[in-house]
Amino acid sequence: MDAKDEPWTGPTVGELGELVVLDRVTSRLPQGSPLVGPGDDCAVVAAPDGRFVVTTDMMVHGPDFRWAWSSPSDVGWKAAATNLSDVAAMGAVPSGLVVAIAAPQDTPVAVLEGIADGFRLAVDALAPGCGVVGGDLSTSSAFTVAVTAFGDLQDRAPVLRSGARVGDVLAVSGELGRAARGLARLFRSGVDAHGEPSRAAVVATGLDEDPDVGRQRRPVPPIADGPLAAAAGATAMLDLSDGLAIDAGRLARSSRVTLEISAALDDVALHGGEDHGLLATFPADAVLPGGFRRIGVVLERGAADLVRDGVGVPTTGWDPYADWDGVAG
Amino acid sequence: MDAKDEPWTGPTVGELGELVVLDRVTSRLPQGSPLVGPGDDCAVVAAPDGRFVVTTDMMVHGPDFRWAWSSPSDVGWKAAATNLSDVAAMGAVPSGLVVAIAAPQDTPVAVLEGIADGFRLAVDALAPGCGVVGGDLSTSSAFTVAVTAFGDLQDRAPVLRSGARVGDVLAVSGELGRAARGLARLFRSGVDAHGEPSRAAVVATGLDEDPDVGRQRRPVPPIADGPLAAAAGATAMLDLSDGLAIDAGRLARSSRVTLEISAALDDVALHGGEDHGLLATFPADAVLPGGFRRIGVVLERGAADLVRDGVGVPTTGWDPYADWDGVAG
Numbered sequence: 001m002d003a004k005d006e007p008w009t010g011p012t013v014g015e016l017g018e019l020v021v022l023d024r025v026t027s028r029l030p031q032g033s034p035l036v037g038p039g040d041d042c043a044v045v046a047a048p049d050g051r052f053v054v055t056t057d058m059m060v061h062g063p064d065f066r067w068a069w070s071s072p073s074d075v076g077w078k079a080a081a082t083n084l085s086d087v088a089a090m091g092a093v094p095s096g097l098v099v100a101i102a103a104p105q106d107t108p109v110a111v112l113e114g115i116a117d118g119f120r121l122a123v124d125a126l127a128p129g130c131g132v133v134g135g136d137l138s139t140s141s142a143f144t145v146a147v148t149a150f151g152d153l154q155d156r157a158p159v160l161r162s163g164a165r166v167g168d169v170l171a172v173s174g175e176l177g178r179a180a181r182g183l184a185r186l187f188r189s190g191v192d193a194h195g196e197p198s199r200a201a202v203v204a205t206g207l208d209e210d211p212d213v214g215r216q217r218r219p220v221p222p223i224a225d226g227p228l229a230a231a232a233g234a235t236a237m238l239d240l241s242d243g244l245a246i247d248a249g250r251l252a253r254s255s256r257v258t259l260e261i262s263a264a265l266d267d268v269a270l271h272g273g274e275d276h277g278l279l280a281t282f283p284a285d286a287v288l289p290g291g292f293r294r295i296g297v298v299l300e301r302g303a304a305d306l307v308r309d310g311v312g313v314p315t316t317g318w319d320p321y322a323d324w325d326g327v328a329g
Numbered sequence: 330m331d332a333k334d335e336p337w338t339g340p341t342v343g344e345l346g347e348l349v350v351l352d353r354v355t356s357r358l359p360q361g362s363p364l365v366g367p368g369d370d371c372a373v374v375a376a377p378d379g380r381f382v383v384t385t386d387m388m389v390h391g392p393d394f395r396w397a398w399s400s401p402s403d404v405g406w407k408a409a410a411t412n413l414s415d416v417a418a419m420g421a422v423p424s425g426l427v428v429a430i431a432a433p434q435d436t437p438v439a440v441l442e443g444i445a446d447g448f449r450l451a452v453d454a455l456a457p458g459c460g461v462v463g464g465d466l467s468t469s470s471a472f473t474v475a476v477t478a479f480g481d482l483q484d485r486a487p488v489l490r491s492g493a494r495v496g497d498v499l500a501v502s503g504e505l506g507r508a509a510r511g512l513a514r515l516f517r518s519g520v521d522a523h524g525e526p527s528r529a530a531v532v533a534t535g536l537d538e539d540p541d542v543g544r545q546r547r548p549v550p551p552i553a554d555g556p557l558a559a560a561a562g563a564t565a566m567l568d569l570s571d572g573l574a575i576d577a578g579r580l581a582r583s584s585r586v587t588l589e590i591s592a593a594l595d596d597v598a599l600h601g602g603e604d605h606g607l608l609a610t611f612p613a614d615a616v617l618p619g620g621f622r623r624i625g626v627v628l629e630r631g632a633a634d635l636v637r638d639g640v641g642v643p644t645t646g647w648d649p650y651a652d653w654d655g656v657a658g
Contacts (some may be wrong), residue, residue, distance in 0.1 A: 041418035043382040047376035058429040060469040089370035100387040102645040140389040146475035
């Protein structure tokens with residue numbers, strides 16, 4: 001049996017009951033150091049500078065992930081990473097997560113343990129010291145993971161989308177296009193004869209070894225670069241969730257500017273989603289921190305949100321279904 | 330057409346698209362006064378004393394609510410009220426909510442607007458000044474509402490479940506047993522010939538006018554009594570979600586004491602769930618604040634968590650299915 005399939009055996013949530021499941025899952029989660037942890041009506045989290053940032057995101061089986069393509073640990077990792085990335089995009093340091101999961105009664109407990117492992121691995125890798133401080137476990141016909149993440153601004157102003165100024169440098173941190181390439185490969189080769197996601201097809205075509213598929217399953221957002229950007233004077237910043245072009249359009253409209261791209265970026269880098277890098281603007285004389293590199297400049301607002309070589313770039317996403325012949329597989 | 334059915338007509342989420350739906354829903358939500366509101370990667374919320382309390386809870390259609398029994402506004406109200414109650418049970422004042430909703434694509438937008446109305450009405454009634462500071466909208470085959478709520482301890486220590494001391498007074502705020510009575514009536518009379526929840530049966534049997542059914546749909550937790558209890562020196566407190574006996578058992582075990590009930594309380598008051606009142610212990614000489622009234626005393630830990638007239642009371646819930654003959658209706 002493939003290691004990826006192992007969680008799908010053993011006693012189920014319905015067989016063991018909520019209390020036993022909670023015990024087994026909670027012990028695998030990253031603990032962090034909340035002032036009051038799980039087990040009371042609320043957790044208590046420190047907010048040293050008198051504020052906290054908060055973001056929430058829900059992942060549902062089907063539209064947001066497929067068990068045929070992602071292991072439980074992958075799903076936990078991605079749920080943690082995408083929320084931590086939103087915290088970083090404000091310039092904040094992650095200070096805690098709460099996680100609500102709704103699972104079918106016949107879900108093996110090992111699946112929930114795998115998700116907890118993914119949360120722990122992601123937090124250890126991306127935001128060490130942060131922890132899951134509270135949660136909820138429910139029943140649903142659709143497997144659902146809802147995460148709310150918090151962060152500490154460390155006495156700095158939050159970096160909003162609206163602060164870019166004409167003459168600022170446009171910069172990005174994190175790899176571009178890899179998650180989208182991985183998803184495209186899953187759509188093309190990770191499906192059965194009916195075009196449905198298939199674990200067997202993933203194994204047969206070696207997609208588990210594809211590094212871009214790995215980035216789709218387990219994004220590695222540059223969390224530490226968020227606070228570094230804030231400290232370096234970033235004037236605007238956001239998380240790249242829907243693709244550089246779409247997200248740059250959001251930043252441009254919020255800041256009432258036009259962004260000019262000068263770097264050589266291919267279509268997938270420009271339009272592929274789920275990279276979870278950081279797009280930011282900095283004063284022209286700023287030293288770009290961490291993994292940030294210059295990709296363009298901020299112009300006065302013109303007809304387009306985004307231009308390259310004087311021509312408007314569509315602020316749209318890249319459709320991973322485009323080269324996928326669903327039914328024919 | 331009954332007013333309760335109106336949200337189930339009109340354009341759907343899939344027809345209007347996420348952006349239009351978000352616009353229409355967001356404008357109906359309680360706004361509060363966050364430092365940074367919705368629209369960026371994160372909201373920013375004040376935490377004046379350098380800490381915040383946080384709780385999360387997920388409600389799923391089927392196990393947690395039924396459209397045949399609750400309007401969208403009822404569901405929004407209850408999602409807000411139950412989370413606000415957890416915040417109050419720490420002695421904190423609610424400072425914000427984030428809400429993630431996953432809805433089938435064919436859900437009329439009016440249903441989401443109704444949920445937003447319920448959030449606004451509940452917050453206005455129970456925690457004025459609090460607001461929904463962020464959210465997420467997804468697609469799912471199972472209608473799901475996940476809420477995370479925050480609160481401010483106002484420089485007081487959080488009131489945990491573990492602080493009850495021998496000799497303390499045991500007190501409760503909020504009505505007992507009404508939500509459970511309402512649910513029992515819905516199970517008994519709000520069903521069709523196959524025992525399935527039925528809007529027509531609810532209308533035919535006048536359950537919309539039943540005040541206990543109203544409490545089941547729209548609990549009215551005594552939110553303001555949470556901070557009042559903390560200020561009055563409460564030594565332990567929790568939210569009554571699963572029934573007084575179960576929840577008293579939790580407080581007793583956490584505090585390593587036995588609780589003696591002296592008040593005359595019937596079985597539904599003792600064992601009925603979803604009241605969302607507050608159970609607290611106070612020093613013997615404390616003046617009980619707000620709606621709190623004495624129902625017993627804290628004893629040294631004995632063989633039982635909970636006793637009455639020297640006899641152990643089972644710390645179990647009350648089963649609303651008990652007198653419900655499902656299939657026969």
